Amino acid sequence: MSRETIINIGLALVLLAIPFVATQMGSPFYVTLATRMAILALAAVGLNLALGLGGLVSFGHAAFFGVGGYAAGILASHAFSMQPLDLGFVAFAGTNSMLVIWLVAIAAAGLLALFIGAVSLRTSGVYFIMITLAFAQMTYYFAISWPAYGGEDGLSIFVRNTFPGINTMVPMSFFLLCYGVLMAVLVLFALVARSRFGSALQAARQNEVRVASVGIAPFRIRLAAFVISGMTTALAGALYADLNRFVSPSMMSWHMSGEFIVLIILGGVARLFGPVAGAMMFVMVEYLLGGMTDRWQFFLGLALLAVVLFARGGLIGFLAGKVRHG
């Protein structure tokens, strides 16, 4: 077993242990904190596919996060009001089922990512960063100016959506659900990274001309990666809305996009558990320092500076060393 695998298993166990230890110690609040870690990690795992494996620095993944959140919020609000969701040519009943909501969230984000990716991926570097940011800001202002679902005030989910066989209102149950989704997605990410698709994607990051010269069109590979990436982040968005039982345009703001990038850089770009390590550190720092000072982000900035200057591989890279591709 490689050192990185051992570290990954360790991180997975620590994240799993936090809510149990917290409950034992009589601080159930930490269960929510651990759930937040798992969901932010999931969102960043999605971004890590595009940014880490593909080298596509998307500064607009909050758009997909928000689409996932609004999928949960909108469907739940229609289920609550018993008004069908009328799209003009077809109408749907709302739903409280997470499984249906996740499917809708993933499908909607997939379509949006297909459109944003098809336009943005014609550029690269700084232009790609700016175009993805611009698209995300467009969705942000759209959400703000759309009064039907709360506009700037956001939309409340009165009762957390349901999952078969689980009482999602119990914090520990909801944590385990989110944790399970995170682990399942990590398994998929590990498989994809080692697959033919993952090879082509990583090769396109290293040398686009090389990939084209063996007859693989980099654009199609990247577009597929961008879509899968957006869909994963949307799934996290749906869970995040259910965690807070609230969704607002702030889920789509550029701060959120930046936060996902920060998580990945802190934890380790392109590393399987980089986003997990990053999210655990981030939420911990936010909670511990946020309790002491409103300027906790200053210290986050210092941590980021230290990682960029002294530990380019993030926490995972620092602990496990450089990647060696087989």
Next chain:
Amino acid sequence: MAEPVLSIRNLHKSFGALKATEDVSIDLNPGEIHALIGPNGAGKSTLIHQIAGTLKADSGQIVFLGDRLNDLSVAERARRGLGRSFQVSSLATEFSALRNVMLAVQSVQGSSFRFFNPVMGDASLTEPARAALARVGLETRADVPAAELSHGERRQLEIAIALALGSKAFLLDEPMAGMGPEGSKALTGFLSELRKEAPILLIEHDMDAVFALADRISVLVYGRVIATGTVDEIRTNPEVRRAYLGDE
């Protein structure tokens, strides 16, 4: 004579006022090594770029195996069988030599949209890749990241990739550069055999290698072909001697 594999007709390419390619017509026939020589800045690499698709020609025709290539992308041209090595080697530098070749194998199999099976355990990828590496003599370096290979080894690796592509023509841009005398000699012997598999359009500054290998030579000066002919014809051509070979 058989139809040429690759036929370039009246190709033009300008960068502003600079005519990098001016009315170039060149054929690459089955089984031949056609060397392209000329002073620095004559437009040799620019020509290769236009054939491979990394640059677009302003006008003229590039016909490969009967099909016009002008409007195809780099990837589409590669899939049709144009294998290429670069003047400055171009590899996925974090990947091992083996994985660089495996990328070509997976492209040939037309299967980059497979998401779950690991590539490293897949013999349908690793076996042909190892075979291609063995042909250029890199089998013992298979697991070394491309970034850690020597200049000469990277050139060999690029040729191995072109082999794994099952190329129907090779475009080799200075394959001998950065190789020691022994490496050049071994590669000369290898290319001499390789032409039987597919013809080679060869850019090379090593004149010993060019004269030993080429069936025909075209001389490019300021974007124009000033002469095409056999080794002896080119050696004795007065215009070529004046423009390029040096008339001492």
